Amino acid sequence: MIKLCASSAVSARRLFGGLMMGMGLVGTSLLPTGAQAEVPYFEDAVAKGTLPPMLQRLPEHPNVIDFGAEGKTVGKYGGEFVTIMGRSKDIRMAVVYGYARLVGYDQDLNLQPDILEALDVNEEGNVFTLHLRKGHKWSDGAPFTAEDFRYYWEDIVNNDELFPVGPPRFLFVGDEPASFEVIDEYTVRYSWSRPNPFFLTELAATRPPFIYRPAHYLKQFHEKYRDAAELDALVQERGLRSWAVLHTDMDRPYKLSNIDRPSLEPWLITTEEPSDRFVFVRNPYYHRVDPEGNQLPYIDRMIFNISNSKLVPAKVGAGEVDLQSRILSLKDYTFLKQSEAKQNYQVRLWDVGAGAYAALYPNLTCSDPVWRDVIRDVRFRRALSLGINRTEINRVLFFGLAQPTNNTVLPKSPLFKPEYRENFIKFDVKAANALLDEMGLDKRDGDGIRLLPDGRPMEIIVETTGENPEHDDMLELIGDSWRKIGVKMYIKGLQREVLRNRAYSGETIMSIFNGVDNGLATANSVPSEFVPVQQDSLQWPKWGQYYQTNGEAGEVPDMSAARELLDLYNKWQSSNEKGRKEAWQGILDINSENMFSIGLIGNVPQPVVVDKDLRNVPEKGIHSWEPGAFFGMYRPDTFWWDR
Missing domain, CATH: 3.90.76.10 (Dipeptide-binding Protein; Domain 1)
Known part of the structure; x- marks a missing residue:
């Protein structure tokens, strides 16, 4: 060894x-x-x-x-x-x-x-x-x-x-x-x-x-190690249902x-x-x-103050923190920099590890049969991507500091290929319109909005959690550019759990959410964000549910590309590193060509506010x-x- x-x-x-x-x-x-x-x-x-x-x-x-x-x-x-x-x-x-x-x-x-x-x-x-x-x-x-x-x-x-x-x-x-x-x-x-x-x-x-x-501590709450009468008295004292609930709470x-x-x-x-x-x-x-053998940590106490999220940038700007990144975003950068001269802090811009700051998720397992057929046509997903002016989003919302991108791995990942980031992201109204016409979606109503195969206007409701105002701002800009390809957008704000439950049940047609968490993936990272194995993947929730429940719920993946992804996922699990890298590369190739999620913007720097006297940050x-x-x-x- x-x-x-x-x-x-x-x-x-x-x-x-x-x-x-x-x-x-x-x-x-x-x-x-x-x-x-x-x-x-x-x-x-x-x-x-x-x-x-x-x-x-x-x-x-x-x-x-x-x-x-x-x-x-x-x-x-x-x-x-x-x-x-x-x-x-x-x-x-x-x-x-x-x-x-x-x-x-x-x-x-x-x-x-x-x-x-x-x-x-x-x-x-x-x-x-x-x-x-x-x-x-x-x-x-x-x-x-x-x-x-x-x-x-x-x-x-x-x-x-x-x-x-x-x-x-x-x-x-x-x-x-x-x-x-x-x-x-x-x-x-x-x-x-x-x-x-x-x-x-x-x-x-x-x-x-x-x-x-900590077995020595938790055993006092476990039926195997505690006198039954004593344990029952503890359960009754706390008004709980059972010793198991007590053990979990402790x-x-x-x-x-x-x-x-x-x-x-x-x-x-x-x-x-x-x-x-x-x-x-x-x-x-x-x-x-x-x-030198000094026991860490150096700092004696860590304090978490709880505040309304809307007030956090102002509190940071007033010098009420020593270290802060949570709840801050790039839109706060100008204000924080202006306050920097009056306070004893620095504003640093860190890179992010997410594959995209935001992405659209067409629901391939939505319940509406007409929308499902349209969404599953790769030409439709590519057309929607080509109909987004990402340069405008970057300029208007992110001071030009971000990067138009697909929802994929970052250049720092050893799995990265330039086409993963660049495929179908150039703003091209002519090409987008040609793809939609080729699909047979060439009929329009009096307002220029294309008609679905059943005659309904092509009105896409994009659901959002409302947690990130920039997501809503991006959707407003996208809605303007989609009108040029005959697609009308409505924005629907929901609580996160409500949005997820609607997606899981097939009610959601499309949603906007954060991009993949692990943009820094290696061959040994789990590729689950790119494969239909998780219910909370908003582009294919019913397929993910089917995988997670061993077929007891959800739907069998019935697209060939989805089945290929699952085969590659199985290969990744059973291979050595070379085989895992090959499987990863195949998974990313399929995602890149199929646009299962539509990345919008990436590499949005994260403001990190650090007190000038705090070292080793x-x-x-x-x-x-x-x-x-x-x-x-x-x-x-x-x-x-x-x-």
Whole structure:
């Protein structure tokens, strides 16, 4: 078994290729030499004997962050940083920003061990051996061991009352669940008879799967480990239906609704809902250190203030935050720059990782039979794309700083081809009209609007969530240009859940939403956003539902291109890296030619407001949900105050 050092510059592509050849990952594991001073925040507790000294709180081999590779400087302890969220449920962004993962992405999108000390994968890619850091502890000081993985596997996801549908899908290969083994106190193994290409990317996800749980804490709420009468009394006291509901309420590692639940995150929540100000304090047992052996994070407290989203740009401009990207958009840039001179902050423009800032989604599985036939004709989708003046959208709404694009992978992706971005996006009214005429849609009413085959005017209702005003502004511009090709648009604003439910049921003809999340895909990324395997893909929700429910709901994909995509998806799942890249390339080729979604504009820079005294925040970064977790892969635990 060959092991790759986490500090070596191994790309995500090479990493997975290596894994398929029996390589593994080893984290940086030796504590730097020299005397490490106690964290000032904990000095009193250590002096009183209520908390062990720092070296006793760290794992034997903590995760030593390579500041040289990340362009960081060793910092100083202390202070707090403030950011704003639009609603209290967004406290979960603390898990996103903290980005403590078993395996996570670094700034170059390499996968590296983090909570894990090392990871071994066999040649076939179907056996994963996870090595924990000896001495790593939960935030309450209890040992973090293989028991926490066993508890999750045996007592949570394979308990019918807690998980009636069984373990999450990434822990299956086809219909085969993982075989889970505890090797020793600090080693666990997951294996399947065939390769599982989903496993590592899921562990590194922005919303992590948490395949471990604080067993020592949660057992008190589990019927297997607690006296029945005592557990029933707890259930009755809280007015809940069952012990399973109680256990779930006391867990919720992503939603952070239980402030007493132990954690491995850099900061721990201390504020209960409801509140308009949430305070997080540093974790005394956190597993990362800087190159000099100082325990991270540097900053003692993280504050999430809750505010009406409409007020956030003004509050940022008034200097009420230390770090902010959430809720800000490019339309706020001019105002924020104007306020920059009066406040102690800088406005930086980061690249984004989404395939497109916005895209139109013609619903290929809509219920209206006439519209369904029209939408499924690729000439119609191409004509709609050619009838959009993306240059005008860029100039009017984005100061010319964005990029006309399809909804596809970005140039930074190793899978990128120029035609993926450029196919059918040039504004060409003549070509668009010719395509529609060729389809036989050449009859028009007195206002010049084309007629559908059943005689109805070609009036497209585009549904929007109303969450992004720029989407509505884009639709207004598109509506003007579509009139030139004989298509009339109406805009219908809905709540997000209502829009999704209408799309799922086939009522929606077309919608506008964000582009694909992962524009930075590699051969080893899951291509599910480009294949009809998810119900929430608005271009083919019923096909996605059919796949997700194993045929119990939805509709069988009945277009040849859709079937080809599913065949390639199956090839991707069962191949080595070369085969996965070939499958990905085929999937992207089919999407490019068929325009299943119609990208509008991309590379819209993300304003990031940073206090001038806050260090180790990149001048230029990638603002991406997946992969990257927005600030997460830049490790906010390494940010520090130079005051």
